[in-house]
Amino acid sequence: MRGRSVRSLLWLGLYAACASALADASAQQAYCEWQSADFAIASPLCGLDGDPARGRALAADSHGGNCLACHPMPIDEEPFHGTIGPPLQGIGARYSAAQIRLRIVDEKQLNPMTIMPGFYRDPALANRIAGEFWGKTFLSAQQVEDLVAYLVTLK
Ligand code: HEC
Numbered sequence: 667m668r669g670r671s672v673r674s675l676l677w678l679g680l681y682a683a684c685a686s687a688l689a690d691a692s693a694q695q696a697y698c699e700w701q702s703a704d705f706a707i708a709s710p711l712c713g714l715d716g717d718p719a720r721g722r723a724l725a726a727d728s729h730g731g732n733c734l735a736c737h738p739m740p741i742d743e744e745p746f747h748g749t750i751g752p753p754l755q756g757i758g759a760r761y762s763a764a765q766i767r768l769r770i771v772d773e774k775q776l777n778p779m780t781i782m783p784g785f786y787r788d789p790a791l792a793n794r795i796a797g798e799f800w801g802k803t804f805l806s807a808q809q810v811e812d813l814v815a816y817l818v819t820l821k
Pocket of ligand 1: 725731732733734735736737750751752757766769770773776777779780781782783785813817
């Protein structure tokens with residue numbers, strides 16, 4: 667009995683964390699359409715400016731982008747960096763902001779088999795998603811722009 671209620675509390679906490687990350691992301695702004703060309707998205711999502719400091723914090727936040735779970739990054743205060751994805755050190759020297767934007771928004775356009783989630787795919791294309799997550803992107807347009815602003819600084 668006791669074990670069971672502890673477990674359901676844990677689930678509740680996990681659920682609350684995920685639901686609040688999604689609610690934060692989608693409450694900010696309605697989905698903005700984007701266009702890709704030449705493997706890049708030239709215009710900032712919803713015309714927003716990004717903030718590199720917020721982008722760095724979000725990359726490391728396991729309730730946010732959680733980029734560190736898969737990518738080594740120059741964020742030394744966090745001990746664990748996953749290695750499933752390529753290292754993002756120097757990404758700003760290899761790619762333009764527009765190229766980085768598409769990779770965060772929808773890496774599947776470059777590699778349909780990738781395991782990297784499309785953080786700002788058109789929610790209308792999603793399938794097999796639990797009811798309450800319908801119509802939402804994983805990150806808000808502002809969060810994507812903050813990440814782009816941070817990653818271009820990694821030279
Ligand atoms: C589940 C693991 C996973 C997560 C989480 C993840 N990525 Fe990725 N990412 C990958 C993989 C794997 C690739 C390699 C591309 C492929 O699969 O074709 C990649 C590729 C990229 C690239 C292109 C790198 C290159 O050299 O071509 C960028 C930029 C990138 N990710 C940024 C991010 C950011 C920013 C986040 C957090 C918002 C993030 N990723 C979260 C797995 C992940």
